[in-house]
Amino acid sequence: VTATLEARLDTAQPSLVDLLDRLLGVGVVVSGDVTISLAGVDLVTVRLRALIMTVREDGDG
Amino acid sequence: MSTATYLYALCRPDAPQPAVRGVSGAPVRVVSAGELGALVSTVDLAEFGEQALTTNLDDLSWLARVAREHDAVVQACARVTTTAPLRLATICTDDESVRERLRRLSPAAADLLARLDDRQEWGVKLYAAAPVSTSSAPRAASSGVAYLRERRDELDRRAAAADAARRQADDVFTHLAGSAADARRHRPQDQQLSGADMPMLLNAAFLVEPAQLETFRAAVDEMARALPPNALVLTGPWPPYSFVSTEQL
Numbered sequence: 434v435t436a437t438l439e440a441r442l443d444t445a446q447p448s449l450v451d452l453l454d455r456l457l458g459v460g461v462v463v464s465g466d467v468t469i470s471l472a473g474v475d476l477v478t479v480r481l482r483a484l485i486m487t488v489r490e491d492g493d494g
Numbered sequence: 495m496s497t498a499t500y501l502y503a504l505c506r507p508d509a510p511q512p513a514v515r516g517v518s519g520a521p522v523r524v525v526s527a528g529e530l531g532a533l534v535s536t537v538d539l540a541e542f543g544e545q546a547l548t549t550n551l552d553d554l555s556w557l558a559r560v561a562r563e564h565d566a567v568v569q570a571c572a573r574v575t576t577t578a579p580l581r582l583a584t585i586c587t588d589d590e591s592v593r594e595r596l597r598r599l600s601p602a603a604a605d606l607l608a609r610l611d612d613r614q615e616w617g618v619k620l621y622a623a624a625p626v627s628t629s630s631a632p633r634a635a636s637s638g639v640a641y642l643r644e645r646r647d648e649l650d651r652r653a654a655a656a657d658a659a660r661r662q663a664d665d666v667f668t669h670l671a672g673s674a675a676d677a678r679r680h681r682p683q684d685q686q687l688s689g690a691d692m693p694m695l696l697n698a699a700f701l702v703e704p705a706q707l708e709t710f711r712a713a714v715d716e717m718a719r720a721l722p723p724n725a726l727v728l729t730g731p732w733p734p735y736s737f738v739s740t741e742q743l
Contacts, residue, residue, distance in 0.1 A: 447565070447729060449558055450687050451617060454680045454697065455735035456561050456582040 499525070499586045500537045502567040503733075504578040504596075504603050507531040512570040517542075517563045527593040530600050533571055534592060542585055551583070572733035576611050578603065579735050606738065613675055613703050614731035618714065619683075620666050620696035621725050622659055663696035666717060666726070673710040674700035678736045692725070699736035 500517055507526035516522045516535030524531045540546060550556045561582060568579045586592045596603075671677035682694035702710045711728075718726040 447732070449561065450683055451729055452561050452565055453557075454683070455579075455699075455732065456564060 496539045496543075497536050497588075498539050498542055499534045499589050499592050500542060501580050501584040501586065501592065502533040502535075502564060503571055503580055504599070504607065504738075505531045505533060505571060505575055506607060509533070509571065509575045512567065512574065514567055514570040515563075516567050517560050522567055525589050525592045525596070527596040528600050529604050530596040532592055532596055533567060533577075534589070535567075537585070542583065547583060557582075568733045568735075576607050577733055578606050578610055578738045579733050580738070609676075610701075610734050610737065613701050613734060614707070615734045615736055616674075616700050616702055616710065616731060617727075617729035618666070618670060618696065618698045618700065619688075619694055619727040619729070620663055620698075620721075621690055621692040621727070622695055623692070623722050623725060625692060659695050666696055667698050669717070670698070670700055670710065670713055673706050673713050674702050675706070676701035676737055680736065699732070701734060701737050 500520075502516065502522070505524065507524075507528070507530060509524050509531050511524055512522055512533070514522055517537060518541065520535040520537065522533055522535045525534050526532075541550065550560075564582055568577060571577045572579075586595060667677065667679060678699045680697040680699065682697045683690075685693050688694055700710065714726065714728050718728075
């Protein structure tokens with residue numbers, strides 16, 4: 434719309450953290466016959482250190 | 495190999511097959527039933543079975559790869575047709591089980607797709623202007639009473655700063671929601687994860703229709719100008735990830 438956007442716009446590949454906010458979201462994923470609980474947020478919290486490393490390697494901190 | 499069907503997104507049954515590879519390089523196809531379609535690919539249960547997933551989801555390099563592969567499919571689909579993205583690792587035992595599920599979801603999902611038509615998700619993150627102090631610097635107080643007074647003042651200042659931050663986040667959210675069809679708040683990202691210099695006050699997503707886009711972006715611009723550089727970060731356009739919840743389906 435405008436090239437003079439004042440807010441910084443992340444146009445490159447989305448950051449992994451932004452993506453995981455959206456992909457893990459809330460709650461439970463139900464499959465056909467198997468129920469897989471995806472405690473997304475907890476997973477991220479528990480694996481905080483590992484994720485920080487992944488994110489940094491991703492180069493989009 | 496024993497396989498299952500991985501779902502990326504819901505779409506209309508006549509959605510074109512996107513020219514993109516899915517997780518682990520598998521070809522993506524559309525499975526349809528009645529009024530609804532799903533973008534799917536075949537996955538190996540050795541990697542995506544319940545037990546394997548428990549291990550793999552804890553492996554951040556695996557999670558990062560699959561998240562990117564999932565996103566690539568959803569983005570490719572969202573570029574050409576209305577797409578309701580599903581959560582990571584939504585898996586059915588086979589295509590027939592996908593069709594059963596689509597038949598069950600059909601009425602609610604058709605409404606959802608109609609709500610998402612032509613609309614884009616934009617992300618807005620607001621960062622604090624100053625770091626929120628977690629410990630006060632020790633001071634040489636002249637007396638016990640003076641120490642207690644300083645300590646109380648410090649706590650008051652911190653509470654006031656936290657209040658102001660909350661109000662600022664609420665204001666930004668409410669103002670931008672006025673130019674959007676729908677709005678959601680994610681949890682602010684942990685500073686260690688975001689890697690940002692400042693704590694995040696607001697992590698929001700807005701569903702914007704084409705006719706509102708200019709107004710929405712102008713509103714973001716205007717707010718950004720009133721704030722320190724990089725305090726307000728706009729991301730997007732995203733497929734409408736934040737506007738498909740399992741409760742809706």
